[in-house]
Amino acid sequence: MSEIKGYHVAVVGATGAVGQKMLETLEKKKFPIGKLTLLSSKRSAGTNIKFNNETYTVEEATPDSFEGVEIALFSAGGSVSKELAPEAVKRGAVVVDNTSAFRMHEDVPLVVPEVNEVDIEAHKGIIANPNCSTIQMVAALKPIKTLYGLNRVIVSTYQAVSGAGNQATEELAEQSQAFLNGEELQPELLPVKGEKKHYPIAFNALPQIDVFQDNGYTFEEMKMINETKKILHDNVLPVAATCVRLPFFTSHAESVYIEVYEQGVTASDIQKAISEAPGMVLEDDPTNQVYPTPLHAAGKPDVFVGRVRKDLDQPNGFHLWVVSDNLLKGAAWNSVQIAESLIKNNWL
Amino acid sequence: MSEIKGYHVAVVGATGAVGQKMLETLEKKKFPIGKLTLLSSKRSAGTNIKFNNETYTVEEATPDSFEGVEIALFSAGGSVSKELAPEAVKRGAVVVDNTSAFRMHEDVPLVVPEVNEVDIEAHKGIIANPNCSTIQMVAALKPIKTLYGLNRVIVSTYQAVSGAGNQATEELAEQSQAFLNGEELQPELLPVKGEKKHYPIAFNALPQIDVFQDNGYTFEEMKMINETKKILHDNVLPVAATCVRLPFFTSHAESVYIEVYEQGVTASDIQKAISEAPGMVLEDDPTNQVYPTPLHAAGKPDVFVGRVRKDLDQPNGFHLWVVSDNLLKGAAWNSVQIAESLIKNNWL
Known part of the structure; x- marks a missing residue:
């Protein structure tokens, strides 16, 4: 058996309703995580969260938080995405963004994997997760x-x-x-x-x-x-x-x-x-x-x-x-599916 | 001033959700009631109900309950209407029926007074109140x-x-x-x-x-x-x-x-x-x-x-x-409006 690579994944908005479901989904789907960084606003920083039986402390999201991150799942509101998603991309991460910040941008794929998975390939660092409804x-x-x-x-x-x-x-x-x-x-x-x-x-x-x-x-x-x-x-x-x-x-x-x-x-x-x-x-x-x-x-x-x-x-x-x-197919589950597709298709 | 006539009104299903609202509406609109007969299924008969500060005892509805009744407001389910509305009509009452029993009958007007009040005139004893929605x-x-x-x-x-x-x-x-x-x-x-x-x-x-x-x-x-x-x-x-x-x-x-x-x-x-x-x-x-x-x-x-x-x-x-x-415009209020129109237009 070949070694399965573990990715450095960041979850931005880890203490929110969707962020919590993202972590549950990553666990449930046994997403190949090498390193996990949990980020949030200043207000929620310091919260402890269990993931795969390990305790993580949520840190305040700043541009430098994304150093070394390969996949960043954003769900902390549109203004956070607008500010920090480009910073994450600049540092080499691919962003799956659950907010409306970039959805209608021409060069941002808007993806439901069962519907238009192939659109992911053309991404320029950000893939948008559509609105739940x-x-x-x-x-x-x-x-x-x-x-x-x-x-x-x-x-x-x-x-x-x-x-x-x-x-x-x-x-x-x-x-x-x-x-x-x-x-x-x-x-x-x-x-x-x-x-x-x-x-x-x-x-x-x-x-x-x-x-x-x-x-x-x-x-x-x-x-x-x-x-x-x-x-x-x-x-x-x-x-x-x-x-x-x-x-x-x-x-x-x-x-x-x-x-x-x-x-x-x-x-x-x-x-x-x-x-x-x-x-x-x-x-x-x-x-x-x-x-x-x-x-x-x-x-x-x-x-x-x-x-x-x-x-x-x-x-x-x-x-x-x-x-x-x-919160699942409408948000967390779909975001993680996009991340899985990035890996499976070598589109990272 | 001429004397205002008081009508003999029966409410069938007086203990139900719509029946209660019918009584409230009759009170609120100062409907010209000379005599009030409250009727229900055998199960609810005997219940005491206050109306205009008088206490009425609900009686079990039978064909003979409608002797002398001029206006009968029915809201006790379709099967009760099917059985007793024709009996009420036979005894000279005009029935405003809130159930679906007669709504689609060709010779039964189906009326929202603001929409098709004139249809009431052609009634043959029963006027149907439409479905709430x-x-x-x-x-x-x-x-x-x-x-x-x-x-x-x-x-x-x-x-x-x-x-x-x-x-x-x-x-x-x-x-x-x-x-x-x-x-x-x-x-x-x-x-x-x-x-x-x-x-x-x-x-x-x-x-x-x-x-x-x-x-x-x-x-x-x-x-x-x-x-x-x-x-x-x-x-x-x-x-x-x-x-x-x-x-x-x-x-x-x-x-x-x-x-x-x-x-x-x-x-x-x-x-x-x-x-x-x-x-x-x-x-x-x-x-x-x-x-x-x-x-x-x-x-x-x-x-x-x-x-x-x-x-x-x-x-x-x-x-x-x-x-x-x-329960109001969707049922009780509309039924009482039909009854008012019957009186106002001499269509009883």
Whole structure:
């Protein structure tokens, strides 16, 4: 047996919701790590984290933290990525960035490995991990597009609070308990940290994820629209999105309407395309009440699809219900998959 | 001043979630009641209920309960309506039925007063109150259709548990507490009482409301599709629906995509149409994070609309976010409005 190389890996944002899942995923997938550097903001530096039964102390991320690092997984917010990802690249690391900082940059591949793995090869040091709600949708759309073409996509999302970080998760738990106790709710974070107004998320629905753009769409909605076109290499594909934050902890769900290009496609054709695609699980048996739910998808790396049915008026229209763990396939799992692909294909 | 007539009103299902709201609404609107008869299943008979500071004892509903009744508001499930509504009519009552029992019958008007009040006149004893999720959507669609025509509707719903009755409300509260305590969840009712399988609703999303039909759509989805066409008098209007039960107590929200017939319509035109329509409230100011939410709409009789924006690809496509209290405008308030119209227009 040849010796397996261990890489020097850095995780930036190691104490965050996605960072924690990245470490769990690296462990679970037995990622070939020679040296592990855990980085964070100044505020979280000093935290001790267990990884493979060893204790690591999280250090404050600075440009020099990346000396010798070969693969850097970033998930500490857009401003940290903007500042430090180029520094990491300058020092020879390849960055897999989970923030929106570089996703739409022309020379940055935006990758869901099951969809457009080959795009990784052209990287110039940074590969972007798409938005969580985008990843699970394009994973479902890709096999359909390949077989039958795609004319149109309209999605309404049902998104978990963990997409807004650990503090949002705590806010949901605390508010839910307060509501059940009959106490007044004190929203402080959601819908968007740092925004002027905050609304209760417990037993509520907030049709705002990320800040509003001038065109009346939220940034989350524009991410889904623009990223989907980039990942599917289809700049003219009509994509519309309405993104809604809901009171559950984990997994995003999506009600997706599509129109395919080919005529005569059946719901069974769509189900077959999904069930045969890598990373996809079809859970679709109405007679036995089988369909994906966020609670059931939580903790699993797959993308689950159910409720596949033909539109009753549009002959080439179909409806799907797509569910996946937003912290795994939507973030950590996809990032680690990109890192694995870099190694497997000698694209580092 | 002339003497105002007091009518003999019966409320069937007086102890249920909608029945309770009907009594509150009758009180609030000072409905001209001469005599009030409260009816229920055998199980709930004997319950005492306060109305206008008098205590009433709920009686078991039988055919003879309707002797002398002039207006009967039914909300005790489809089978009760099927059995007893014709008996009430036989005895001279006009029935406003909140169940799905007669909604699609050709000779039963299906009415949202702001939309098609005139349909009431042709009643033959029974007027049907539409499904909760249908009412708020058609209320929003009607002013748009009148001004600009309507080519297409695609809706994804975000529905509160109270639409499944008081037991579902209790199930959400109990499960939520159990979840927060780290206890195992014991689903016994949702998604559908009496179905083979039950799933947790706490911190989850269930893409099933009511039972599945042979075409893969749920009955709730087919109700939205068929009732919308009937209420809007447009049998060829393409309507598609995906209905999802969510962990909040009150108010349904809907992500609605529409295409209008006229060219050159703007989002401002749609906003103006909504804001000028009776019973509608426009809450739409993204710059100041103003949009409707279920928690804020709860307890109010109006239908709230926000997030109005033009589709980025389809010139005549628009997206709306429609929220209303499912027990008020979605049920009790609309039923009492129909009863008021019967009196006001001498259509009893």
